[in-house]
Amino acid sequence: MNNKKKSSGGIHVGTSIVLVIFVLLCLLTFATLSLITVQSDINLTSSAATRVRSYYNLYGQSEFLLSNIDAFLNETYNSSDNGDSYYDVISDKLEDTINTVAQNESINIENVKYSEDTNLLTYTVVFDNKGILVTMKLKYLPDKYDIIAYKSVNTSKDEVTFTDDMKLDLFY
Amino acid sequence: MNSDKKRTSLVLMELIIAILFFSIVSAFCAKIFLTAHLESESNRKLAEAVIECQTAMELILADDGKTDELAKIYPDIFLSDNIYNIPVNETDYILAKITFADNMAVIKLDYYSDNNLCFYSLESQKYIGGVAYEQ
Numbered sequence: 268m269n270n271k272k273k274s275s276g277g278i279h280v281g282t283s284i285v286l287v288i289f290v291l292l293c294l295l296t297f298a299t300l301s302l303i304t305v306q307s308d309i310n311l312t313s314s315a316a317t318r319v320r321s322y323y324n325l326y327g328q329s330e331f332l333l334s335n336i337d338a339f340l341n342e343t344y345n346s347s348d349n350g351d352s353y354y355d356v357i358s359d360k361l362e363d364t365i366n367t368v369a370q371n372e373s374i375n376i377e378n379v380k381y382s383e384d385t386n387l388l389t390y391t392v393v394f395d396n397k398g399i400l401v402t403m404k405l406k407y408l409p410d411k412y413d414i415i416a417y418k419s420v421n422t423s424k425d426e427v428t429f430t431d432d433m434k435l436d437l438f439y
Numbered sequence: 440m441n442s443d444k445k446r447t448s449l450v451l452m453e454l455i456i457a458i459l460f461f462s463i464v465s466a467f468c469a470k471i472f473l474t475a476h477l478e479s480e481s482n483r484k485l486a487e488a489v490i491e492c493q494t495a496m497e498l499i500l501a502d503d504g505k506t507d508e509l510a511k512i513y514p515d516i517f518l519s520d521n522i523y524n525i526p527v528n529e530t531d532y533i534l535a536k537i538t539f540a541d542n543m544a545v546i547k548l549d550y551y552s553d554n555n556l557c558f559y560s561l562e563s564q565k566y567i568g569g570v571a572y573e574q
Binding site: 333 | 446449450453457460461468472474478479486489500541542543545559562563565566568
């Protein structure tokens with residue numbers, strides 16, 4: 268009658284596989300998390316890089332338009348006898364001139380508006396849902412205008428939608 | 440005695456399977472970690488390039504196409520073949536090409552990495568014909 272139980276010692280069957288599965292699950296989780304973080308960082312940096320590039324392109328287009336407006340105002344100022352004739356020419360031709368220049372140079376421009384009451388000229392140069400809004404006060408003086416606003420605006424009317432590049436591919 | 444042998448071989452078999460399984464999945468995980476690390480490095484460089492190019496561009500635009508203000512931030516700047524070389528750190532540099540035509544300063548910046556690879560560019564222009572900004 269020997270009822271003494273034998274000491275099992277060593278590892279039980281199944282212990283190691285459970286341990287390995289646990290460790291591997293942890294590893295897989297952390298690897299996936301690190302990849303997700305990097306992917307979202309890349310998306311953010313790429314979109315920031317694209318935005319910066321398109322902003323400076325937009326700024327360049329806006330400055331080019333400004334140079335043409337300045338040239339037009341200069342020409343009008345030199346050919347006008349008084350303030351009334353100066354403002355008459357501006358209200359007749361300025362908007363058309365801006366639109367023509369924008370069309371010739373493939374510049375996307377919106378809301379070109381000259382107000383005769385306040386002598387304020389407003390326009391927005393637009394590219395890829397972003398825009399630069401310029402507001403300037405015209406005057407019958409040698410320096411011709413004051414820039415009142417020159418700011419970046421968002422022209423997007425759409426809501427954010429999820430695209431294919433937002434997917435995470437673990438097996439590439 | 441026979442049962443002990445059976446048990447030992449079972450444990451050994453299990454260990455072999457566990458090690459095999461561990462090797463395969465850890466190799467896959469290592470690949471993911473490596474990819475994440477490499478992409479993170481290139482992403483860091485791109486972010487740095489964007490910031491440096493933006494800084495340089497703003498300084499040049501604010502200075503109407505001149506590089507006096509730029510030289511205060513990047514003192515090692517030098518001109519070679521009408522292109523400004525702006526060292527950013529030991530390995531990276533920006534090449535700035537500034538041309539003047541019809542009262543416009545056209546500025547093009549290229550960011551080069553240590554392996555002479557241009558991986559970011561910025562282009563803009565500034566009207567320098569006497570713009571009056573309201574204070």
